[in-house]
Amino acid sequence: MPVRFGFLLFCFAVLQVGSPAFVRGESSDSREVFFEKHVRPLLVKHCLECHGPKKQQAGLRLDGRKFLMEGNENGPAVVAGKPDDSRLMDVVKYVEGDIQMPPAGKLAAEDVAALEKWIQSGAYWPESDKVPGTDSKAEDSNAWKKHWAFQPIQGPALPEVIRPNWVKTPVDHFILDQLEEHDLQPAPEADRATWLRRVTFDLTGLPPTLVEVQSFLADDSATAWANVVDRLLSSPRYGERWGRYWLDVARYADTKGY
Known part of the structure; x- marks a missing residue:
């Protein structure tokens, strides 16, 4: 019986060692911290102006995991777990005879290493991120314009009141209108x-x-x-x-x- 139990423990240990989480050696929390600290800032600073939600040069968008995996006509920009097969790594390493990005200058060695580590560990991207274009409803980029705070100021018509002599300012029209609607009288004027x-x-x-x-x-x-x-x-x-x-x-x- 002890031998059988020991064998089961051994099998369980082998399965755990072979699991993706064990191989990565990182929890989702640590990968999120690494992504937010080292990867997202690089993408925002060097990539999203030309490959973001507003502009997609060469048909490439890099502001979501879905887009990174889809890439463009040249293939996926990122292959999770395989930096050597990821187009993104080729262009940031300034491979001779290939496209070199970002065009303003090569990334620092530590930045390239951060991207490589990120891809090697599975190209983590927070699931909580809402990626435009993945929802069943097309995202309206001008939706913010419909918010009341961005509407032009309107001059509403002043309501008619029974006691116009009580009114001293335009606001009083609205106050008195509500009082009269509820059969209430204005309080006597204070000294x-x-x-x-x-x-x-x-x-x-x-x-x-x-x-x-x-x-x-x-x-x-x-x-x-x-x-x-x-x-x-x-x-x-x-x-x-x-x-x-x-x-x-x-x-x-x-x-x-x-």
Whole structure:
């Protein structure tokens, strides 16, 4: 019985040694790190301007594993596990009498070695990459133009309201329209001191000072309210209060900042 069990262990070990993962001696994680650190930057810097999604000189595209394996009329650009049979290696090594790429100058020896190692280990390419042209639906390169952020600014018609005398700005038309639609009445207009307190808290998160209250109450000009708003918007306190909300919208985080 022990002899049989030992024989099974031996067979299992042989199978493991012969497996592709064992031969490569690398996990998918380590191959991804190598690809992102050494291979993708080379392709982006030296190849994709002429052989990417927008332009494919000589019918060759190099921004996805599918395209590398298909190559062009001269055959595949990459043969996984066989750098000597890979057209890409021939051109980057500047083989005499052959096409030499990149045309601006030969890659550094360590860059050529990185490509060779990458191909030898199976030409790993992240499966999570979405390769244009492989989906059943043709990718629309102008799809981004349909996003609302890139649409021309439109001037919507102002809705008609029952109490136009309440309206002071175009925005008030829309506010009052919704109030009237729900059979609601606008709240009574706040007195000047209350208004100043509200707008100061809204924009800076702080109450107005006594001097600011006295100055506003003494200002009888038609621009008194606008002057207060302009002053608050130009205050550093405004940025300090609202900056964190803007950063939230931009999805800013210091997760990897320290």
